Amino acid sequence: MALHGSRAWGRFDVHIDGRSPMLRVVAVMMNLRSRLTGIATGDQAIFVTRQAFDAVGRFAPLPLMEDIDLSRRLKAVSPPACVRQRVRTSGRRWETRGVWRTILLMWRLRWAWWRGVPAERLVERYG
Helix, strand or coil, X not given: CCCECCECEEEEEEEEECCCCHHHHHHHHHHHHHHHHCCCCHHHCCEECHHHHHHCCCCCCCCCCHHHHHHHHHXXXXXXXXXXXXXXXXXXXXXHHCHHHHHHHHHHHHHHHHCCXXXXXXXXXXX
């Protein structure tokens, strides 16, 4: 079940493309948060062995937060391999809606999710 050592899954560090210098700060903070919590997002290109993916029940049929839900369940199998090589993701949403506004939205969504608000309600706020 292991990819490297005892790791059955992992993710890459992320680089967010865009003009705003704040996007570099956001990426650094995302990578740090993920290292500290063991929770990864889809932007970080989650990878997983087939055995571990099947063992945790694959992706839950959620319209939002499916990446966070999956990584939470995978943490029970093994800690993530945090690869320092960066994957690139678009900063379009961040720049279009405003970096600070998007940071606040993401934290509000995550906080609501941890409090038990259904993903079907959260996707309406995500827009």
